[in-house]
Amino acid sequence: MTEPFQFNASDVTIEKRETVFQGFFRMDKLWLTHPRFDGDTMPVFTRELFIRGDATCVLPYDPVRDEVVLLEQFRLGALGRSQSPWLLELVAGMNEDGESPEDVARREGQEEAGLSFARLEKICDYLVSPGGTTELIHLFYGAVSTESAGGLFGxxxxxxxxxxxxxxAEHAIAMIRDGRINNAAAIIALQWLELNRSRLRNEAQQ
Structure with a gap:
């Protein structure tokens, strides 16, 4: 068996690239080729690529009270499906030039939920939909007190x-199981919380 990752970015040849849309986001069209697994070379083909900057998402969790903070807001991409387009999500924001993911986490915590994180712990980085967009998510757990959390923001x-x-927290995790929470960042973070909840609660008691 051949090991994975035998190719890298230097194996991709971009013959042509042009911007076909420029608005709040950008869409490029690319003509490209790359080697195939069978040893041949892929003929030149085209793809459209949605150029979207990296973003940071944070799951605010109080390990003492065993509560999370989830944000409800309208999302156009969920409109037209058999569900409400108002979703329960994490604290999130786009990374601006010169900002670290941690900077974004703390800024968005204040702007979107009025929260200050006592500490941040990295969960993972993941590509949202690499078949068509450049977006990478930096995902964190943020330690908070939920004693006075909640309310209207934006x-x-x-x-x-x-x-x-x-x-x-148990109720939030249950909402993954029954499909009420169905966006990737929240699912990944809450499943991570399910695996790490006991550790976080023990650490908070020390």
Missing amino acids: IEHEHEDIRAHVVN
Whole structure:
């Protein structure tokens, strides 16, 4: 058996690239080729690529009260499906130039939920949909106190309308099982919490 990762970015040849849309985001069209696993070379083919910057998401969790903070807001991409387009999500924001993911986490915690994180722990980085977009998510756990959390947030000129909910951790995890939470960042973070919850609670008691 051949080991994975025999190719890398230097094996891809981009014959041509042009921007076909430029708005809040950008769409490029690429003509490219690369080696095949059978030893041949792929004929030149085209793909459209959604150029979206990296983002940071944080799961706010209080290990003492065993509660998470989840944000409810309207998401256009969920419109037209057999569910509400108001989703329960994590604290999240786009990474700006010169910001570290940790900087983004702390900024968005304040803007979207009025939260200050006592500490941040990296969960993972993951590609959102690498078949068509460049976006990479930096995912964190953020330690908070939920004692006075919750309420309405969002930046008016960015058309944000956010309700922060304080939810028992067990209930939040159950919402993955029954499909009420169905966005990737929240699913990954809450499943990570299920695996690490005992450790986090023990650490908080020390």
